[in-house]
Amino acid sequence: MNCTRCGKEVETILEQEKLCKQCFLENIEHRAKKTLKQFSLTKGNKILILDDASKEAVVSDYLFRKITSPIPLSIETKKKDNIDLEKEQKNYAAVVVPWDLDDETASFIDTMINNKNIEPTKTIKLLQNIYDREARIYADLNNFTYTEHEKTKVHKALETMEQGHPGIQISMLNAIKKFKNNKT
Numbered sequence: 001m002n003c004t005r006c007g008k009e010v011e012t013i014l015e016q017e018k019l020c021k022q023c024f025l026e027n028i029e030h031r032a033k034k035t036l037k038q039f040s041l042t043k044g045n046k047i048l049i050l051d052d053a054s055k056e057a058v059v060s061d062y063l064f065r066k067i068t069s070p071i072p073l074s075i076e077t078k079k080k081d082n083i084d085l086e087k088e089q090k091n092y093a094a095v096v097v098p099w100d101l102d103d104e105t106a107s108f109i110d111t112m113i114n115n116k117n118i119e120p121t122k123t124i125k126l127l128q129n130i131y132d133r134e135a136r137i138y139a140d141l142n143n144f145t146y147t148e149h150e151k152t153k154v155h156k157a158l159e160t161m162e163q164g165h166p167g168i169q170i171s172m173l174n175a176i177k178k179f180k181n182n183k184t
């Protein structure tokens, strides 16, 4: 089998992605970097990373520290259950939340159905363009220990849609971004 990105012949290829391990890891990191570019973090910024032991949390924590390593930031990690996010947010330049693409699309649908408010800004969803499935592969390739978020009905429905229409959630994400920009 050959990797569709680097063309190298490899023994094991990541099924759906058709990428070798190295290219997969690089691809995820590149996409997280792209997301982080929307935030202008500067030297000395105080950052809070929310930890709920999920794969989204461990992968976000790992990637955030890796990508921002050239910038001297003041990074703290706190257990998600123990804090009042609204209050805490005021003390930080940004908060990194355990959140992936599936969470983004599912929560948007949930917001529409239940007429809830759009979530506050200043949160960094580092994995917002990375699928739940991809976050799991990334965590496994790095031998991270993690738990799984409980899946809602909307999450499961989206997974089924994705199987029939690969990439549909990326299209949704782009539509969500447009929608949010028009709103503000």
Ligand SMILES: [Zn+2]
Binding pocket: 003, 004, 005, 006, 007, 008, 019, 020, 021, 022, 023, 024
């Ligand atoms: Zn490759």
